[in-house]
Amino acid sequence: MKEFTAGVDIGGTNTKFGLVDREGTVLFQGTIRTTDYAEFEDYFKAMAEAVRNSLRTLNSDHKLVGIGIGAANGNYYTGNIERATNLKWKGVLPLAKLFTDEFHVPCILTNDANAAAVGEMIYGNARNMKDFVVITLGTGLGSGFVCNGILLNGHHGIAGELGHTSVNPTGRFCNCGKRGCLETYVSATGIKRTVYKLLADHLENSELRGISFDNLNTKMITEAAHRGDIVARAAFEYTGRILGMKLAETVVHTDPEAIFLFGGLSQAGDLIFKPTIRHMEENLMPLFRGKVKVLPSGLQNQAAPILGASSLVWDYLDKKVQLKLEMV
Amino acid sequence: MKEFTAGVDIGGTNTKFGLVDREGTVLFQGTIRTTDYAEFEDYFKAMAEAVRNSLRTLNSDHKLVGIGIGAANGNYYTGNIERATNLKWKGVLPLAKLFTDEFHVPCILTNDANAAAVGEMIYGNARNMKDFVVITLGTGLGSGFVCNGILLNGHHGIAGELGHTSVNPTGRFCNCGKRGCLETYVSATGIKRTVYKLLADHLENSELRGISFDNLNTKMITEAAHRGDIVARAAFEYTGRILGMKLAETVVHTDPEAIFLFGGLSQAGDLIFKPTIRHMEENLMPLFRGKVKVLPSGLQNQAAPILGASSLVWDYLDKKVQLKLEMV
Numbered sequence: 021m022k023e024f025t026a027g028v029d030i031g032g033t034n035t036k037f038g039l040v041d042r043e044g045t046v047l048f049q050g051t052i053r054t055t056d057y058a059e060f061e062d063y064f065k066a067m068a069e070a071v072r073n074s075l076r077t078l079n080s081d082h083k084l085v086g087i088g089i090g091a092a093n094g095n096y097y098t099g100n101i102e103r104a105t106n107l108k109w110k111g112v113l114p115l116a117k118l119f120t121d122e123f124h125v126p127c128i129l130t131n132d133a134n135a136a137a138v139g140e141m142i143y144g145n146a147r148n149m150k151d152f153v154v155i156t157l158g159t160g161l162g163s164g165f166v167c168n169g170i171l172l173n174g175h176h177g178i179a180g181e182l183g184h185t186s187v188n189p190t191g192r193f194c195n196c197g198k199r200g201c202l203e204t205y206v207s208a209t210g211i212k213r214t215v216y217k218l219l220a221d222h223l224e225n226s227e228l229r230g231i232s233f234d235n236l237n238t239k240m241i242t243e244a245a246h247r248g249d250i251v252a253r254a255a256f257e258y259t260g261r262i263l264g265m266k267l268a269e270t271v272v273h274t275d276p277e278a279i280f281l282f283g284g285l286s287q288a289g290d291l292i293f294k295p296t297i298r299h300m301e302e303n304l305m306p307l308f309r310g311k312v313k314v315l316p317s318g319l320q321n322q323a324a325p326i327l328g329a330s331s332l333v334w335d336y337l338d339k340k341v342q343l344k345l346e347m348v
Numbered sequence: 349m350k351e352f353t354a355g356v357d358i359g360g361t362n363t364k365f366g367l368v369d370r371e372g373t374v375l376f377q378g379t380i381r382t383t384d385y386a387e388f389e390d391y392f393k394a395m396a397e398a399v400r401n402s403l404r405t406l407n408s409d410h411k412l413v414g415i416g417i418g419a420a421n422g423n424y425y426t427g428n429i430e431r432a433t434n435l436k437w438k439g440v441l442p443l444a445k446l447f448t449d450e451f452h453v454p455c456i457l458t459n460d461a462n463a464a465a466v467g468e469m470i471y472g473n474a475r476n477m478k479d480f481v482v483i484t485l486g487t488g489l490g491s492g493f494v495c496n497g498i499l500l501n502g503h504h505g506i507a508g509e510l511g512h513t514s515v516n517p518t519g520r521f522c523n524c525g526k527r528g529c530l531e532t533y534v535s536a537t538g539i540k541r542t543v544y545k546l547l548a549d550h551l552e553n554s555e556l557r558g559i560s561f562d563n564l565n566t567k568m569i570t571e572a573a574h575r576g577d578i579v580a581r582a583a584f585e586y587t588g589r590i591l592g593m594k595l596a597e598t599v600v601h602t603d604p605e606a607i608f609l610f611g612g613l614s615q616a617g618d619l620i621f622k623p624t625i626r627h628m629e630e631n632l633m634p635l636f637r638g639k640v641k642v643l644p645s646g647l648q649n650q651a652a653p654i655l656g657a658s659s660l661v662w663d664y665l666d667k668k669v670q671l672k673l674e675m676v
Contacts, residue, residue: 175604198631303526
């Protein structure tokens with residue numbers, strides 16, 4: 021019997037799902053549009069149907085051992101999505117319970133950045149680490165902490181919201197209601213805002229002057245920087261400076277072995293890693309200097325969110341074995 | 349047979365030690381002067397002699413089960429004190445090994461704030477908590493984190509250095525070599541610096557104008573504030589504002605159930621707690637507001653450092669029992 025898990029990544033626009041074995045091989049993957057369903061009940065029916073159909077593609081020597089879900093505002097302890105701002109269904113959505121009732125296997129739910137951290141530990145570049153941080157750089161900035169080999173969920177199940185630490189209390193407006201949060205500077209959206217600020221303040225020529233805010237994306241800024249565009253390069257330098265300064269604060273909290281950067285911005289390579297590392301080291305308490313690695317995630321591909329979600333099940337089953345032994 | 353542990357708290361000036369039972373009753377306590385010994389070897393000999401003498405005060409139905417040590421720059425993993433700036437003996441001091449060789453019991457060493465956190469969990473106000481932070485407000489600002497019921501040591505054994513997070517990169521000079529670290533504002537020394545800054549900037553009368561920097565202490569500032577001294581009150585307000593702002597950053601990292609304040613400054617009650625809580629809540633990401641308690645430590649007495657150090661042994665023995673069960 022070959023065991024596999026299902027991984028579900030619920031985004032504001034699309035829900036990606038897939039079937040994954042213990043080694044991280046994706047046996048099936050698919051997508052449904054999250055926005056197609058006005059009612060949460062209809063969304064869940066469609067999702068369950070899609071997963072059921074995917075199971076039929078595997079032959080009978082395969083066994084589903086659990087379902088992992090990554091979603092913004094997912095709470096590990098309750099298995100609910102609670103008041104997510106990126107979904108139109110309001111209130112508390114008891115997804116883990118619904119999936120368990122439907123498929124009769126354990127269902128583990130947490131927020132997408134926590135799923136990325138467990139994915140890094142199970143399949144990625146943190147396979148032999150017990151203390152590390154994953155920073156996901158997408159529309160916003162998410163983060164997941166592993167300490168003593170265990171995902172840090174915190175008392176209320178909402179640990180690791182580094183995107184909402186403060187860079188400047190009178191700075192850029194943030195979706196969370198505050199101002200100057202880290203993710204308003206360091207994220208795909210943050211670097212766009214920085215480009216527009218630089219274009220507003222300075223007179224330099226830049227190929228980015230021809231692109232509207234709505235059309236601008238990280239890839240364009242990266243390519244312009246590679247071609248030597250002075251505004252694009254300054255935007256990366258500024259983004260890395262702010263990320264480095266804030267990572268210096270995070271390091272003295274949990275003293276990780278490494279910090280992994282995941283997502284579009286992190287794929288700009290030296291453009292983002294060099295200023296980040298330089299400013300982190302400069303701002304670190306001397307005791308910590310030269311000790312903490314800043315590395316690219318080992319899961320930089322299309323299937324990463326599915327791998328992250330599916331890894332939650334393997335992590336749960338591994339720890340359950342330990343727990344059983346404790347009970348002997 | 350009645351089991352007890354020895355707790356040793358190594359400070360720059362004095363080394364306090366004591367014998368403590370599982371309920372936190374201090375059976376013996378004593379002090380030797382850390383500064384009396386030019387050579388580390390002589391210090392250790394005197395310390396071992398003092399502990400040996402204390403053991404003779406208990407009758408033969410008592411059994412020493414371990415020694416716990418709290419010390420600045422103590423490393424949990426190695427059992428060494430490493431390059432402590434508050435001691436005159438330089439380099440690496442292998443204290444845990446020396447004590448184990450001498451007394452043939454386990455010796456657990458960590459930094460003093462981590463010992464305070466474990467003490468809070470074993471004997472204090474965090475007895476039923478699994479996720480909390482202890483902030484020690486002395487000459488500097490120390491901190492210890494417990495996450496998932498386990499002391500957070502980090503990868504290099506130096507987690508929890510919140511005293512060296514940044515308030516203002518061009519601010520007050522810090523012993524660590526940086527500028528604007530949290531402990532230059534929030535500590536017994538920090539509030540003195542704030543009083544002097546206020547006296548320099550403002551014209552208001554204050555009873556504190558008659559006291560030199562060297563003579564000024566937290567107790568004087570607290571008493572002046574209780575009498576309505578405007579400078580003393582402003583100093584507490586400013587200290588609480590900065591502490592609250594920084595605790596809001598810490599909360600989104602590890603999502604604790606509670607934050608405990610320990611040490612002289614925390615004994616000023618509402619003077620420090622009210623502004624700290626108000627500014628923490630104002631600066632928190634809305635998702636976390638109203639969730640995290642800020643409370644006084646339950647170990648506010650002379651024996652607290654000894655209790656903290658001795659608790660390391662009980663915590664170690666409790667977890668060892670769990671580990672043994674895992675191995676069955």
